[in-house]
Amino acid sequence: MQQLDYNRIPAHVAMIMDGNGRWAKAKGLPRTAGHVEGIARVKQITEESARLGIKYLTVYAFSTENWNRPMQEVETLMNLILTNLEEEIFIKNNVRFRVIGDMSRLSETIRKRLQDCIDHTAANTGMTMVVALSYSSRWEITNAARQIADEVKAGKLKAEDIDDECISRHLTTGLIPDPDLLIRTGGELRISNFLLWQCAYTEFYFTDEFWPDFNVESLHRAIIDYQQRQRRFGKTGEQVTNEE
Numbered sequence: 001m002q003q004l005d006y007n008r009i010p011a012h013v014a015m016i017m018d019g020n021g022r023w024a025k026a027k028g029l030p031r032t033a034g035h036v037e038g039i040a041r042v043k044q045i046t047e048e049s050a051r052l053g054i055k056y057l058t059v060y061a062f063s064t065e066n067w068n069r070p071m072q073e074v075e076t077l078m079n080l081i082l083t084n085l086e087e088e089i090f091i092k093n094n095v096r097f098r099v100i101g102d103m104s105r106l107s108e109t110i111r112k113r114l115q116d117c118i119d120h121t122a123a124n125t126g127m128t129m130v131v132a133l134s135y136s137s138r139w140e141i142t143n144a145a146r147q148i149a150d151e152v153k154a155g156k157l158k159a160e161d162i163d164d165e166c167i168s169r170h171l172t173t174g175l176i177p178d179p180d181l182l183i184r185t186g187g188e189l190r191i192s193n194f195l196l197w198q199c200a201y202t203e204f205y206f207t208d209e210f211w212p213d214f215n216v217e218s219l220h221r222a223i224i225d226y227q228q229r230q231r232r233f234g235k236t237g238e239q240v241t242n243e244e
């Protein structure tokens, strides 16, 4: 088996953590049990990502579409997120915490807790963990388009100056570099409204493992797979080899 190359760790890894419900069902447990186990994996993967030297870890914790789940499941998920935001893990691992998404739909209690976590970890200099909460790419791109239109209307920006960089800057990910690797667990082969703009040249890795089964070895396997690929960004293989 190939070994992990510590000199070529992806700078930004994004994760779609799917399969909590099916993991629980397969074991005859309530869906909540899957989410509880899923949170344990988030903590483990966060610590390992920081240890590996990943600079940004973005996790899809709750999508805009997840608001349509039964109210009880939404409440359970929100409570689990609220009670499991442990600053000690971030502090111990020098992790800076950030959130992207539509905060206006979250309860005051969650917003306050998230803000505390952001403030208390702002000076950390290691990995940045970005939690996508009440997030969807189409929501984000629509918002960016509105902001840009307002700036043009107000005379702060010229329409001809709108370019890739300008659009990226107006997204909630702001100055965060685009993901190098996107991992989706749970067997589905889609990206479900997650970081659509940002994933233009991201390498995708899909695994059938349910999120609660995704452990440190699974993360290593995904990174080793990523390290076998040649990223060409639209160029030819020869051009890329000559640049290396």
Ligand code: FPP
Pocket (backbone or CB within 6 Å): 017, 018, 019, 020, 021, 022, 023, 035, 038, 039, 042, 059, 060, 061, 062, 066, 077, 080, 081, 084, 085, 131, 186
């Ligand atoms: C998908 O499984 C998973 C979710 C909708 C929630 C993921 C959230 C967490 C693991 C918690 C994140 C917490 C923090 C603190 C960042 P599913 O329920 O859609 O599974 P299924 O497809 O098998 O039904």
